[in-house]
Amino acid sequence: MVLWVGTSWKMNKTRAEAASFATRLRDAAAGGGWPGVQPFVVPPATAISVVRDALGPESPVVVGAQNAHWEDAGAWTGEVSVPQVADAGATLVEIGHSERREHFGDTDRTVNQKVQATLRHGLTALVCVGESAEVRAAGDARQHVLSQVAAAVDRVPAGSRVLLAYEPVWAIGEKGREPTVDEIAEVTRALDAEYGAVVTALLYGGSVNPGNARDLLHTPGVTGLFVGRSAWDVNGYLDLLRIAADVAHKAGQVSAMTVPH
Ligand code: 13P
Numbered sequence: 001m002v003l004w005v006g007t008s009w010k011m012n013k014t015r016a017e018a019a020s021f022a023t024r025l026r027d028a029a030a031g032g033g034w035p036g037v038q039p040f041v042v043p044p045a046t047a048i049s050v051v052r053d054a055l056g057p058e059s060p061v062v063v064g065a066q067n068a069h070w071e072d073a074g075a076w077t078g079e080v081s082v083p084q085v086a087d088a089g090a091t092l093v094e095i096g097h098s099e100r101r102e103h104f105g106d107t108d109r110t111v112n113q114k115v116q117a118t119l120r121h122g123l124t125a126l127v128c129v130g131e132s133a134e135v136r137a138a139g140d141a142r143q144h145v146l147s148q149v150a151a152a153v154d155r156v157p158a159g160s161r162v163l164l165a166y167e168p169v170w171a172i173g174e175k176g177r178e179p180t181v182d183e184i185a186e187v188t189r190a191l192d193a194e195y196g197a198v199v200t201a202l203l204y205g206g207s208v209n210p211g212n213a214r215d216l217l218h219t220p221g222v223t224g225l226f227v228g229r230s231a232w233d234v235n236g237y238l239d240l241l242r243i244a245a246d247v248a249h250k251a252g253q254v255s256a257m258t259v260p261h
Helices: 015-030 045-055 082-088 098-103 108-120 133-137 141-152 181-195 213-217 234-258
Strands: 003-008 037-042 062-065 092-095 124-129 162-166 201-205 224-227
Touching: 003 062, 003 201, 003 234, 015 037, 015 045, 015 234, 037 092, 037 234, 045 062, 045 082, 062 124, 082 108, 092 108, 108 124, 108 141, 124 141, 133 141, 141 181, 162 181, 181 201, 181 213, 213 224, 213 234, 224 234
Parallel strands: 003 037, 003 224, 037 062, 062 092, 092 124, 124 162, 162 201, 201 224
Antiparallel strands: none
């Protein structure tokens, strides 16, 4: 099992700042990397090619885009397409983050269209789902998230490369609250039961930091972390990668001990 640990920079960093982060990450990876961990970085569109170039062609780090349109080209002012982000060096597209659903009109339907476009061009889809505080208070978190995922992967061929990120809206960003493992486990268990066998990884995101990362990685069904603020400084991201590598290492030891002889 590989733990996916990545960061979206959201609307942050100039190209120079992006290059400096990526160069540090490249050097750290060259020092042995993080066995059992798949790192990924999702810069703003302006910095995708900068990050790709600074990491270099041999880098184990996956580079993603924060969004891409469902059409390949055309009169869609302000948008970028999957072929364009691929041309810039992205091999993954983040789709349906709650900030995009809230402010930029992403819906279950357009999320599905973007997933289809991403897979059609051979990129990995990272689908973000999560309930608001109101939905959770009403006791509907599990059902809400399951229906978001069902819509996102509607008519997606089996074997497609899809990652899920469960990011409760109430846990994300400056106003977000750190969740307890118990709070999120009901949803991650349900996602694992329904989709665990078919998705590449199931990530948790929202107020992840070096203090809670280990516990969050032990949440049932969770095989990765998707991080904002704590990983915008490269040292914070490197801390999280080290923690994940340690979790992967210990999990490997446990499963090696339980292999029947
Ligand atoms: P924070 O880690 O800053 O809460 O953001 C999480 C997130 O939205 C990742 O996509």
